[in-house]
Amino acid sequence: MSTTTTGRGRTADTLSQREREEELLARCETLVAEALRAGADEAEAFATHAQKSAATFEKGDLKLAHVDEGSTIGLRVFRQNRLGFAATNQFDAAALAAAARNAVALASASPADPANRLPDARPIVELPSLVHPGIARLGIDEAVDLGHTLLTRAQKFDTRISVDGANASTSRVSQAIHTSRGVRAVESDAMVSLSISGMALEGADVGGFHYGSDAIRDPVLLESALARLADDFARTSVGNLAAQRAPTSYQGLVLFSPDAVLDLFVAPVLAASSAIAVQRGRSALGKRLGERIGAPGLSIHDRPGDAELAGAASFDREGQPARLFALVEDGWLRGWMYNGYAAAVENRASTGHARGGARGAPGLGAHAVCVAGGTGGSREDLLAALGRGLLVQRFSGSVDPASGDFSGVAKSSRWVEGGRETGPVRETLLSGNAYQLLARIVALGNASERVDGSARSPWALVDGLTVTAG
Amino acid sequence: MLGIMNRAAPDPTDLLQDALNAAPGGFVELRWHKKQTRGISVEKGRVDNATASEHSGVGVRVLEQGTFGFASTDRLEKGAVVRAIGEARAAARASSRARRERVPDFPAVTLARGRFDAPGVDATLARPIESALEMLLEVERGARAGSSRVTSASTAYAEIYEEKGIVTSDGAKVWTRAIRPEFRVIAIAAKAGEMQRGAEAVGVTGGWECLFESKSPAQLAEKAAKQAVYLLDAGYPEGGRTQVLLSPALVGLLTHEAVGHTVEADFVASGSCAAGRLGTRVASDLVTLCDSGASEYHDGAGGTLAVDDEGVATQRTTVIENGFLRSYLHDRESAARSGVAPTGNARAWEYDDEPLIRMRNTYIAPGTSKLDEMIAGTDDGYLLDGASNGQADANGEFMFGTREAYRIVRGKKGPLLRGVNISGSAFDVLQTVDAVGSEFRWDLGSGHCGKGQPAKVDAGGPWLRCEVVLGGRKA
The missing domain is CATH 3.30.2290.10 (PmbA/TldD superfamily)
Incomplete structure (x- = not known):
């Protein structure tokens, strides 16, 4: 060499x-x-x-x-x-x-x-x-x-x-x-x-x-x-052809892919679980530690030891040990993520959540987020439980981490009738409040799937969404 | 005063030319790119970030055996650059077997030579960072003091200073300098367990005075704090297809997200909704949409640049003229394939990034309508303001967020409602434009456009009336 x-x-x-x-x-x-x-x-x-x-x-x-x-x-x-x-x-x-x-x-x-x-x-x-x-x-x-x-x-x-x-x-x-x-x-x-x-x-x-x-x-x-x-x-792209407007606007159940679950529901929980956000009074979950914030069965962990995920690491951006950490267990909010600064504010130990690269001072965040699978069965089982409504594969929009309010476009989405996909829909908007909807998760699929090599989540059937047909 | 970086490098183009001469053969593009950033952020009286960083080096792109190779070195030394040219050529040769359609040699075009400085460079570099820090602390305090409901506030200042030396084997030899400062303020208000966020941001190509030409930092903070507080009591708009008045910031998002990306020639080649539509009507005849390297109408547009990263002098490109699609946005390769001149849209974020087709300052040209008349002429719709994020697909379907909404009924503007995301298909929406305001504003100079690499861009226009789909709370 x-x-x-x-x-x-x-x-x-x-x-x-x-x-x-x-x-x-x-x-x-x-x-x-x-x-x-x-x-x-x-x-x-x-x-x-x-x-x-x-x-x-x-x-x-x-x-x-x-x-x-x-x-x-x-x-x-x-x-x-x-x-x-x-x-x-x-x-x-x-x-x-x-x-x-x-x-x-x-x-x-x-x-x-x-x-x-x-x-x-x-x-x-x-x-x-x-x-x-x-x-x-x-x-x-x-x-x-x-x-x-x-x-x-x-x-x-x-x-x-x-x-x-x-x-x-x-x-x-x-x-x-x-x-x-x-x-x-x-x-x-x-x-x-x-x-x-x-x-x-x-x-x-x-x-x-x-x-x-x-x-x-x-x-x-x-x-x-x-x-x-x-x-x-390729399968999803071909499936997006001949998209029609959704047959109707409605409020109710929507089936989300693992990708959409992470963007719409998990990302705001992560933002609100930053100890700095809590200390500074900008976490929507800041006063709810130890409370049930999600439906039974909802468990969100950070698993830096999962070598199949891109964020796997032995230590964080401050050289502190990175380890398994429970954010939400069975719907209960279990803990805040601390980096060195947030830990020093409370005179406690860091949880190993300093994040970032060499070009900036350490920030705070999770390494490898995993949402546990539930008992809702397969994707087909969840489609059957949805019956009639929208299946969303990607969410293109924004979630305000302070309020949890979101609205955006359902991408690569499908209309479902009688528990079966009938075709793609376009220009369909979703809105709601992420924090409120955590408690309205009706079912989580059995399998927690790898998403983009960086996280894991199951499919989720959620009630209370506002769907606006274009 | 702090001597934080800002060591202006000597003109690097002679050294690059020497390296290029030492490694002759085929097309070679050398780009020395020095990027220095200074950034400070403050939240609740605490400094979260006080950073000075530098990322500098030479990017080398070659065209060899009909395909491109790219390599880089972090050293501005002749030997290192010559080695990087060799590495780029080796990468091109190694990959040429996978190239189905060979890239033809670039046709001769007039390339830029000389030195180009954007305004505000020296004055901003000379400004001590302490002054920005003092301003951030004071403004952040002010944002929290405005209302007992404001529970948290943060402010941030960042500036990107760039020097580029570009030398190509077919004649470009330029040295450019530009500085892009930006300021952001966020206020969080809370009531009965609910939180709302207000945010204001400005960004320019230019100096400090240009950055705060329209509003002072304190005025921006006051606006953000009021927005957060007022939104606590605001209701939700109803969803559905509706007529809307879009503010200049939202017109900027519309032009950038909904149209600009679909006319980037690489997206066009992949089959975007703009493909094959040159010369056809894609908008109402009130719409003229341009992308320019210059800051049209007002100084300071955030995407201003004199020369792109292929050494092509930028220009104003009229994309849509009175409703008809006239041009795409090109780099040298796409322009050669289309038999047109390059439009100066090739941009790279850092030295170790290759140039991509990117927008600069994208806008809809002002019309003749007054805002009051536009409101009075709206029977049932919404006035929308405050740009949030946005995205668009190649098929023209776009989504972007708004911070504020006001219902308009029979020509009267109602109370503030919470912002929503809006959606539509770009050219369908532009066909519905029936009024274009006369007052022009750039309003998208902070933040970045993402397309694999970030890019500083700007967008804006006048107030505009059209039809979109609103993602309201009530279906």
């Missing part, structure tokens, strides 16, 4: 994973030391290195082959409990010194906050390696092949398919953290990401746009995941 390193610390050839991790940690140590010399009381450096090969397809043909490699380092400092942050992708001594000076200067200008302090080091239970050699070895040739296979499989599914864009990328990412409070951690990841978007065309009929994506770490699963992604995309 060649390990040629330039005088500026950037590799001109491939480093081993271990060497890469050691290099990142060394850069973090250097920058933390630089920050302390520049006047910081505490300093945290978080660095990432990514190697990526991507093939982009447009209009059913290869558009671009993209190879890329780069590093970024972010520095958070506290000076007299004042916050400053700087990031750079330049690693020469002058650039790192400038980053340290900038972070300290920003801290000097900021007001003090007693919760501005770094968390102490805590033991991290390392996940089994997220780097499978069978994925890590893939480069631009394989990205082109995967993208081409994805594209042609979707096109062969039905001649009416028009692929607007398809992308296959392979990535190897390492991230390291070092702080003046003794946090020191490093982890690497290798993944294939696939995405496809487009529609079906038949004469003058342009079907509704659809897209899908996945992220895979296990080479054994790659072929089947690609096939499923292509087929699901």
Whole structure:
């Protein structure tokens, strides 16, 4: 393995994973030391290195082959409990010194906050390696092949398919953290990401746009995941042809796909479960900890140990252990998510929910959200329970996290009569209140399905929606 | 005063030209792109973010064996750029087997040369970040002090400073600088366990004075706080197809989401609803819709740029002229395939991104109607204001959010109602336009457009009356 390193610390050839991790940690140590010399009381450096090969397809043909490699380092400092942050992708001594000076200067200008302090080091239970050699070895040739296979499989599914864009990328990412409070951690990841978007065309009929994506770490699963992604995309796109206006507007039951459940109901719960949102008085669930907020059977967990999901990780953006966390269990609101800052406000430990990359100060969020399956049976069982009404595969709209109010368009949606899909509908709007509707989940499907490689959810039948036919 | 970054790099184009000369053969496009951001956010008197960051390097795109290859380096050094050219060529060669239809060589076009500076760069870079921090803290306090119902408020300021040097093997050699500041304020109001949010945001290409030319930060905060409080007592509009008066911000969303994306030539080639419709009527004859690299009518439009990332000087592109579809938005490849001149719409977010077809400043040209007359002339409908998010499909079906709604009955505007999402099919909606206002405003300069990569854009227009589907609470 060649390990040629330039005088500026950037590799001109491939480093081993271990060497890469050691290099990142060394850069973090250097920058933390630089920050302390520049006047910081505490300093945290978080660095990432990514190697990526991507093939982009447009209009059913290869558009671009993209190879890329780069590093970024972010520095958070506290000076007299004042916050400053700087990031750079330049690693020469002058650039790192400038980053340290900038972070300290920003801290000097900021007001003090007693919760501005770094968390102490805590033991991290390392996940089994997220780097499978069978994925890590893939480069631009394989990205082109995967993208081409994805594209042609979707096109062969039905001649009416028009692929607007398809992308296959392979990535190897390492991230390291070092702080003046003794946090020191490093982890690497290798993944294939696939995405496809487009529609079906038949004469003058342009079907509704659809897209899908996945992220895979296990080479054994790659072929089947690609096939499923292509087929699901094509099937849904063709199904969007000849869309009609919904037969009627109504208030009542709607059947949601796992994707729509996550966007419409889970995302606002996550926003409202941020301890910072609660502390600042902008969480709609802020006074409901320990109360039942959802229907029996509704359980939402963060599972950073689920290696089949993109957000799997051993530690969070602050080097704190990431672990299984219950947000909602059987409808009961169980806990808030804390990062280091929110934890310091309440003088308690972080729950390992600092999120973000090297280019910004740590935020707060979940790693790998999983909604548990229920007892509602299969998709067909849920269709039967719906009887007559709307099935929504994607929701295109906005949910106000403060109020929970939402309205938006039901995409790739189908009308259902007698428990059977009768055809696609268009220009159909949905509205309601996400927090109120959590309690009106009538049934959750048995299977919790992977969504875009980043989360899991079952289908859900929900009552109380307002459906407006266009 | 803080010396936070803002080290203006020397003109990089000679170095890029040297690197290009050292690696001759075929089409090569080199883009040095230095991006520096400064950002501060404040919530409830606490500074959540005080950031200075830099992301700089050279993106290399080549056309080799009939296909594109892209690579990048984070170093502005001749040797590193030459190596990246080699990597991009290798990527193109490795992938050419999968290219069904070869990209023809670009036809000769006039490419930009020289230096182009957007307004406001030096003055904004010289402004100490402390002044932004003080303003944010004061305005955030003010937003909370306006009403006991306001339980939380936040303010944020961000600025993106960009330098680009673009050199191509067929003659472009430009160095551009631009700065884009933006300000955002959010207020949360609560009553009896219910919460509502008010938000205001502005963003420009230009300086601080331009950013707050129409409204001061305090005025924006007051408006956001009032909006949050008033919405607590507001009812819901009824759903259904209805006539609406769209504010300039919403006209901006309509032009951007519902029309702009469907006329991007890459979407057209994939079969968007605009495909094959050049020269046909797609809107009422009151509608003239353009996309421009310049800030038309008013200074400061957020998507202003003099030269795109392929080295093509931007221009005003008339997409719809008096109701007839006249042009798509092109990069060099799509323009060559269509036998037209490129329109200067190729844009890349950062150095390690390849250029895509993106909008700049998209708008509907002003008409002759006064807002009061438009309200008085509406028998039954809604006045909608305040842009939220928006999305559109290639088939022209769009959705976007509004923050405020007012019922209009027999020419009279009623009380505030909660904002809703509206939907429709782009060209169907534009066919229903029966009144276009005379006052023009850019109103979408904050935030980003997403299309795989973010892009700073702007959009706007006058008040406009049309028919859409409203996602109200009562079906």
